[in-house]
Amino acid sequence: MxxxxxxxxxxxxxxxxxxxxxxxxxxxEPVELPPAEALRCIAAEMPALRAYPPRDVAVGDGWAMRANDLVGASSYAPLPLAERPLWVAAGAAMPDGTDCVVDADAVDVSGPLPQVLAEAIPGQGVRRAGSDIAAGRAVIAAGEPLLPRHLLLARAAGVARLRVRRxxxxxxxxxxxxxxxxxxxxxxxxxxxxxxxxxxxxxxxxxxxxxxxxxxxxxxxxxxxxxxxxxxxxxxxxxxxxxxxxxxxxxxxxxxxxxxxxxxxxxxxxxxxxxxxxxxxxxxxxxxxxxxGRRARKSLALPLERKIASGVGIAEVVLLTRQHGSWSVIAIGDLSLDAIARAEGLLIVPGGAEGFAAGTVVDAYMLRE
The missing domain is CATH 3.40.980.10 (MoaB/Mog-like domain)
Structure with missing residues (x-):
């Protein structure tokens, strides 16, 4: 029996x-997953990333040119060019020997010789190599959850597999x-x-x-x-x-x-x-x-809006929400489904404590990361 x-x-x-x-x-032990399967997994040691973009690229559509060649150009003093400049689309790699992109209407190509109608500065309309992702940085520190913004870095840098703990x-x-x-x-x-x-x-x-x-x-x-x-x-x-x-x-x-x-x-x-x-x-x-292998979960220290009373010997779960820079108590010990859904923070009052006085700064786990 x-x-x-x-x-x-x-x-x-x-x-x-x-x-x-x-x-x-x-x-x-870590496993290797493609980025599509790694969302919310906890990062293990991450590989060093390649620079992105790998070379200078055009920010927008326009004419790829060399800024020093355009000194003095204006609509009042057009600068004639010996040959038509190269057109680049947004995101395209900059041609060798060019360092700026000028707008379409800054070059007049209607006549027998192209004419530049405006000056430019080096780097104008250009995203420099490594400006989005510096070579050698990691996607994220080990022990942190992989979020969509981290996977964006991995995909941009061409990382096919990520080491995670799942x-x-x-x-x-x-x-x-x-x-x-x-x-x-x-x-x-x-x-x-x-x-x-x-x-x-x-x-x-x-x-x-x-x-x-x-x-x-x-x-x-x-x-x-x-x-x-x-x-x-x-x-x-x-x-x-x-x-x-x-x-x-x-x-x-x-x-x-x-x-x-x-x-x-x-x-x-x-x-x-x-x-x-x-x-x-x-x-x-x-x-x-x-x-x-996760690092400590995110918490937030705020003063209590009102007193929390708790019985000695029993750890009590308290649900909180932020209100005017303080933690406002939603529920203590008896947790309704609505309270669970609305809560922003969770505090566990230790069994050896009788609670906390109003105004006491408490460090609560964040339920909404």
Whole structure:
């Protein structure tokens, strides 16, 4: 007979559970991906780029000429040319011996001899070689997410493959967790993980069968962490590996659990979207960031508009939005879906704190990068 799940008499402090999960956990090995597949992945060491443009190019359509040859030219004193100048289109390489592009109406080609009607300066209408991308610079520093603007540099410089870290994350949805599972899958994909989603019935054997460690670097389960009659995720974790903690001193998300199957981390999130969201940010995302080799996430320090009261012994998740140069509290502990959607920042009040007084400057994670 399978013993029903029960929360322990005392909850595991969040920092202790997280430290146990991060211990001896190293970033995954880099892989090489084409730019089209590298968006949002975390950069590993990037190659030095070639200069772009590789040579001087015309900024706009016009006549390619040498500025020193046009000194004194004006509509009142046209400068005759021995031969017709070369026409260049925008983006075309500048012909040898030329250093400026003059407008179409600055050269009169209607007569037997072309005439220049205006002076120019060296570099006029020209984009110099290396002015967009200097030779030797990197696309982005290692540990940062690759965004569209970084891929623009890679493509312009002709980089065919980029070295990135993309951990493989298996998400196991365990009955009635569809909203939470999709939220976590979308969030993890934006974080740079490769996602494999599967489902398991609320049965210990079915859940244990779904906890397949082969081919993945992290498993996140959704649902079945409570003490209901059909909750069996934690028992399944214990049967497949080493259960580190069940019952985390975190609000919301106290029924979350952490485990390892051999050396691979497993984070069990509650099935309710707000609890899954909180436990994801507090536990699973730091684990994923370690696997990604990601630098510290962007945060913003602002004073609190009003006091935050928190119970000692429980870490509480606070959702914030910016208002008049301060952090305004949207929700504490009880997170509605609307609050999750509107939040700009997330703050985790440590379990050892009673909260923060109004005006205290707090450093919150940015939810909108």
């Amino acid at each position: 399978v013993t029903a799940q029960r929360l322990p008499a005392s909850l595991t402090p969040l920092d202790a559970a997280l430290a146990a999960m991060l211990r001896d956990l190293a970033p995954v 951990p493989r994350l298996r998400i196991v949805n365990i009955s009635n967790g569809e909203l939470a599972a999709q939220l976590i899958a979308d969030t993890a994909q934006l974080a740079g993980a490769e996602i494999v989603c599967t489902e398991a019935a609320p049965d210990m054997a079915a859940i244990a069968d779904a906890l397949v460690a082969d081919g993945c670097d992290l498993i996140v389960t959704i649902g079945g962490t409570g003490v209901g009659h059909t909750d069996a995720t934690v028992n399944a974790l214990a049967s497949r590996g080493a259960l580190i903690a069940h019952g985390i001193a975190l609000q919301p998300g106290r029924t979350a659990a952490v485990s390892r199957i051999d050396a691979m981390p497993v984070v069990a999130l509650p099935g309710a979207p707000d609890q899954a969201f909180a436990a994801w940010w507090a536990i699973a995302l730091p684990v994923l960031d370690r696997l990604l």
